[in-house]
Amino acid sequence: MSKPPRFDRGHTDDLMSFLAASPTPYHAVANTAERLEKAGFRQVAETDAWDGTAGGKYVLRGGAIVAWYVPEGAEAHTPFRIVGAHTDSPNLRVKPRPDSGAHGWRQVAVEIYGGPLLNSWLDRDLGLAGRLSLRDGTTRLVDVDRPLLRVPQLAIHLDRAVNSDGLKLDKQRHMQPVWGLGEDVRDGDLVAFLEETAGLPEGSVTGWDLMVHPVEPPAYLGRDRELVAGPRMDNLLSVHAGMAALAAAAARGSDLSYIPVLAAFDHEENGSQSDTGADGPLLGSVLERSVHARGGSLEDRARALAGTVCLSSDTGHAVHPNYAERHDPTHHPRVDGGPILKVNVNNRYATDGSGRAVFAAACEKAGVPFQTFVSNNAMPCGTTIGPITAARHGIKTVDIGVAILSMHSVRELCGAKDPFLLANALTAFLEG
Structure with missing residues (x-):
C-alpha cells in the first residue's frame, strides 16, 4: 500500500461549505459546475454539435450533471472510469397549490419526497429553496436561507403517551409547516413572496420546484472536532468527493489511460426513473456522444463500454453504538475507518468479487483503508444507482461510500476524515 495521505481538514471544510450552499439538487449542480469551471472545464449544450477536442467538459440537465475529461491522444475506444452519485435527499417539497392554513395560522402545503426521518423535521428552523420557471422560458434559482418555516410538534400535554408509545406522524396532517399568521389565505402569496425575494417582476413565475431545508449550518462536533454534523450528506458528500477527484485527475492531463467521468444524478431517493435519474438516458447519451465526437463508431462505443468501470458512491450505515x-x-x-465497500448477493448493490478487486487496487494506490458493509440478514437492504447503472449500460459497477449515522435525517453525522479518504480513493480510481 502507498503511504497513507496526511489528513487535510481543508477538504472537509470545503465539503461543509458545499453542503451549506447546496440546499437543492439544482444548487448542488450549479455549485459543482462553478468549481469545475475554475478547474478548466467548460459547459457543452445538449442541443449543440460536440467536438472531440481534449479537455474538461460538462452537461447540466435540471438537478443532474455529467462531467468528463478527455486527455490528449485519447482514442475513440478509450474506456471510461466513472464516479456515480446523486444530488437529491429526502425532504419536504412544495405542492402545486402551496398556500394553505387553518385556525389563524398560515401554512405551506408540502409533499413528502423520498423516505425522510419525519421526526427530524419537527421544531427546526427551516428555509425554502429551489428553481423558479419564468414566463420567458428561463429559470432562476432561489434560496431563502433564513428561518421561514417550522413544523411544530404537538406538546406532550396533548400526547401523554408519546415517550412510551412512540411518536406517530401522519404525513398529510402533521407535516405541514407554518410560516405566519392570518385568517385570509390567498392563492399566490408564497410565489409572490419568492418573486420579491428573487427580485423578479410580479407574475413572472409560472412554475416552481421548491423544497424545504434546515438553515442550521454544518458543524464540527466532538471533543477533538473529529465528527461532522450536517444536512444532505446522503449524498452530496459523494458528489463533492467525486468533483474533487475529477478535478485532480484532469490536472494530470495526458498521463491518463482512461476518460474520467463524474455522473451526479437526481431522483435516486424515489427510484431514479426520470430524465435526470440514473435509470434515464442521460449518462448513456453523454458517453455515446463523447465517443462519436472523437470519430468513433458503434464498435468503438462497444469497446469503450466493455472496458469501463463505475464506482457508485453513496453513504452507508456505520455501526450504531x-x-x-x-x-x-x-x-x-x-x-473514520475509510470508505466502505457495499455487498449484497441479491444485487441490491452491484459489487462482485472482480469489482472488489478494482476498488481494493484504488485504495491501495491511494494508501486509503477500506471496510466492507453487508446488511443483517433479518433486515431488508437498501439500494443505490449501482445496480441500475450496471443493468442499463452493461458496465462493471461497484458500490462504495462513506459510513454515517442518522441517514435520511435532517442532520446526518460522519467522521471528519472519511470524506477526505473517499476523495483520495476516487482520485486514484479515476487516474487508473
Missing part, C-alpha cells in the same frame, strides 16, 4: 444488534454481527463499519 445504541443499536449494534441491527447490524450484521461480523460487519461493523466505523466512522
Whole structure:
C-alpha cells in the first residue's frame, strides 16, 4: 500500500461549505459546475454539435450533471472510469397549490419526497429553496436561507403517551409547516413572496420546484472536532468527493489511460426513473456522444463500454453504538475507518468479487483503508444507482461510500476524515 495521505481538514471544510450552499439538487449542480469551471472545464449544450477536442467538459440537465475529461491522444475506444452519485435527499417539497392554513395560522402545503426521518423535521428552523420557471422560458434559482418555516410538534400535554408509545406522524396532517399568521389565505402569496425575494417582476413565475431545508449550518462536533454534523450528506458528500477527484485527475492531463467521468444524478431517493435519474438516458447519451465526437463508431462505443468501470458512491450505515444488534454481527463499519465497500448477493448493490478487486487496487494506490458493509440478514437492504447503472449500460459497477449515522435525517453525522479518504480513493480510481 502507498503511504497513507496526511489528513487535510481543508477538504472537509470545503465539503461543509458545499453542503451549506447546496440546499437543492439544482444548487448542488450549479455549485459543482462553478468549481469545475475554475478547474478548466467548460459547459457543452445538449442541443449543440460536440467536438472531440481534449479537455474538461460538462452537461447540466435540471438537478443532474455529467462531467468528463478527455486527455490528449485519447482514442475513440478509450474506456471510461466513472464516479456515480446523486444530488437529491429526502425532504419536504412544495405542492402545486402551496398556500394553505387553518385556525389563524398560515401554512405551506408540502409533499413528502423520498423516505425522510419525519421526526427530524419537527421544531427546526427551516428555509425554502429551489428553481423558479419564468414566463420567458428561463429559470432562476432561489434560496431563502433564513428561518421561514417550522413544523411544530404537538406538546406532550396533548400526547401523554408519546415517550412510551412512540411518536406517530401522519404525513398529510402533521407535516405541514407554518410560516405566519392570518385568517385570509390567498392563492399566490408564497410565489409572490419568492418573486420579491428573487427580485423578479410580479407574475413572472409560472412554475416552481421548491423544497424545504434546515438553515442550521454544518458543524464540527466532538471533543477533538473529529465528527461532522450536517444536512444532505446522503449524498452530496459523494458528489463533492467525486468533483474533487475529477478535478485532480484532469490536472494530470495526458498521463491518463482512461476518460474520467463524474455522473451526479437526481431522483435516486424515489427510484431514479426520470430524465435526470440514473435509470434515464442521460449518462448513456453523454458517453455515446463523447465517443462519436472523437470519430468513433458503434464498435468503438462497444469497446469503450466493455472496458469501463463505475464506482457508485453513496453513504452507508456505520455501526450504531445504541443499536449494534441491527447490524450484521461480523460487519461493523466505523466512522473514520475509510470508505466502505457495499455487498449484497441479491444485487441490491452491484459489487462482485472482480469489482472488489478494482476498488481494493484504488485504495491501495491511494494508501486509503477500506471496510466492507453487508446488511443483517433479518433486515431488508437498501439500494443505490449501482445496480441500475450496471443493468442499463452493461458496465462493471461497484458500490462504495462513506459510513454515517442518522441517514435520511435532517442532520446526518460522519467522521471528519472519511470524506477526505473517499476523495483520495476516487482520485486514484479515476487516474487508473
